[in-house]
Amino acid sequence: MTNPFFPTVDTIRFEGSDSTNSLAFRWYDADRVIGGKSMAEHLRFAVSYWHSFCWDGFDIFGQGTLHRPWVNAAGDPMVHARTKMAAAFEFFQKLGVPYYCFHDIDIAPAGATFAESCRNLDAMVDEAARWQEETGVGLLWGTANLFSNPRFGAGAATSPDPEIFAYAAAQICHCLEATNRLGGANYVMWGGREGYETLLNTDLKRELDQLGRMLTLVVEHKHAIGFDGPILLEPKPFEPTKHQYDFDVAACDAFLQRYELTADVKVNIEVNHATLAGHDFAHEVAAAAASGILGSVDANAGDDRLGWDVDRFPVSVEQMTLGMYEILRAGGLTTGGLNFDAKLRRQSSAVDDLFHAHIGGMDTMARALIVAHALLDDGVLEEFTAERYAGWETERGQQVLGSLSLQQLHAEQLAADANPMFASGRQEKLENTVARYVQTAS
Ligand code: XLS
Ligand code: NI
Numbered sequence: 001m002t003n004p005f006f007p008t009v010d011t012i013r014f015e016g017s018d019s020t021n022s023l024a025f026r027w028y029d030a031d032r033v034i035g036g037k038s039m040a041e042h043l044r045f046a047v048s049y050w051h052s053f054c055w056d057g058f059d060i061f062g063q064g065t066l067h068r069p070w071v072n073a074a075g076d077p078m079v080h081a082r083t084k085m086a087a088a089f090e091f092f093q094k095l096g097v098p099y100y101c102f103h104d105i106d107i108a109p110a111g112a113t114f115a116e117s118c119r120n121l122d123a124m125v126d127e128a129a130r131w132q133e134e135t136g137v138g139l140l141w142g143t144a145n146l147f148s149n150p151r152f153g154a155g156a157a158t159s160p161d162p163e164i165f166a167y168a169a170a171q172i173c174h175c176l177e178a179t180n181r182l183g184g185a186n187y188v189m190w191g192g193r194e195g196y197e198t199l200l201n202t203d204l205k206r207e208l209d210q211l212g213r214m215l216t217l218v219v220e221h222k223h224a225i226g227f228d229g230p231i232l233l234e235p236k237p238f239e240p241t242k243h244q245y246d247f248d249v250a251a252c253d254a255f256l257q258r259y260e261l262t263a264d265v266k267v268n269i270e271v272n273h274a275t276l277a278g279h280d281f282a283h284e285v286a287a288a289a290a291s292g293i294l295g296s297v298d299a300n301a302g303d304d305r306l307g308w309d310v311d312r313f314p315v316s317v318e319q320m321t322l323g324m325y326e327i328l329r330a331g332g333l334t335t336g337g338l339n340f341d342a343k344l345r346r347q348s349s350a351v352d353d354l355f356h357a358h359i360g361g362m363d364t365m366a367r368a369l370i371v372a373h374a375l376l377d378d379g380v381l382e383e384f385t386a387e388r389y390a391g392w393e394t395e396r397g398q399q400v401l402g403s404l405s406l407q408q409l410h411a412e413q414l415a416a417d418a419n420p421m422f423a424s425g426r427q428e429k430l431e432n433t434v435a436r437y438v439q440t441a442s
């Protein structure tokens with residue numbers, strides 16, 4: 001197999017907005033300082049191993065079409081896994097991303113037994129540790145794949161069979177330890193097949209309790225091994241199951257409160273999943289920030305007309321600006337980052353398409369950061385909002401909120417006979433302000 005794997009592409013550099021070089025960044029300037037932090041520190045970009053190095057473009061209608069010479073190669077699966085990893089790290093390095101993310105089976109082939117799968121993962125963790133050391137690329141998060149193997153067809157933690165719960169727990173244990181060894185900044189638990197198709201065969205309450213128990217076990221083990229990062233749930237409303245339990249941020253928040261896990265578990269918000277749940281990306285970020293559970297972001301967008309998880313690279317600066325604005329308002333990402341859980345379209349079959357996709361995604365997010373920071377720094381929206389709620393800061397506001405009973409409020413209204421009216425919300429004017437910043441901030 002060719003080495004290097006991307007012979008036609010050099011290290012991607014920042015050339016500025018006037019550049020016409022399609023293999024350069026026009027906005028992502030890693031060292032540029034914005035509001036006291038470098039762009040690299042704000043954005044903490046990650047490439048997802050599965051879409052970019054494991055998937056060759058196959059879909060239910062046909063075989064793969066993408067340039068992935070390291071996928072489905074014949075021979076020893078461990079040799080093959082090492083080749084794939086060499087391609088992945090060449091890519092990470094040339095692109096200049098600080099992080100990557102994986103599922104256990106993305107980096108190491110499943111063995112014939114559980115023990116063999118564990119040995120394979122351990123060997124590939126050693127290999128990944130060497131690559132991380134050599135390139136300086138780190139692990140944003142690891143996760144266990146509890147949905148591809150047929151054994152998880154009826155769920156993992158929420159399976160009706162306790163032996164499957166037990167198997168999943170063992171797999172998570174091993175993957176959490178692998179993530180810890182690689183210095184992972186977070187550990188993710190997307191719901192996979194934790195959901196149901198029909199209530200006719202499902203004990204919903206029991207399944208939720210099982211999920212709560214699994215998460216509690218994971219949190220206990222995280223402390224036992226001294227893993228510093230948070231555990232992150234990744235909300236998604238449906239797909240693969242008709243009804244996923246981790247529907248959206250609000251559902252995850254209620255779940256974490258019920259099982260008393262808010263101290264250790266946060267959320268990984270995927271833009272596309274927000275859309276599927278009928279929310280805006282910005283809404284999900286704001287909801288997580290309001291509950292103190294904002295963890296990380298999967299920065300892949302959806303499509304307005306397609307109701308499934310299409311995992312496109314983000315292209316809309318405006319959509320991403322509104323999300324970045326909420327991230328900045330919440331104080332920015334700490335352990336989290338922006339992971340491109342995104343894939344190429346099947347017709348993007350050229351060797352360098354993977355670069356173009358990530359460059360576009362990174363420039364979109366960088367530009368969104370610039371615009372969002374300018375909006376926040378100039379205070380144009382914040383000032384208006386502060387003024388809009390100013391009444392609550394007065395003594396009267398505090399009384400209404402805090403000390404007056406329903407009965408007293410009733411009596412007061414009878415006596416005062418007031419006729420209060422809200423002030424204009426100025427939505428269109430504010431939207432014009434955002435549009436102006438999208439146009440001019442640089
Ligand atoms: C699927 C999810 C998945 C998680 C990691 O829709 O986005 O890719 O991010 O298991
Ligand atoms: Ni997704």
Ligand code: NI
Pocket residue numbers: 190234270298341
């Ligand atoms: Ni995701």
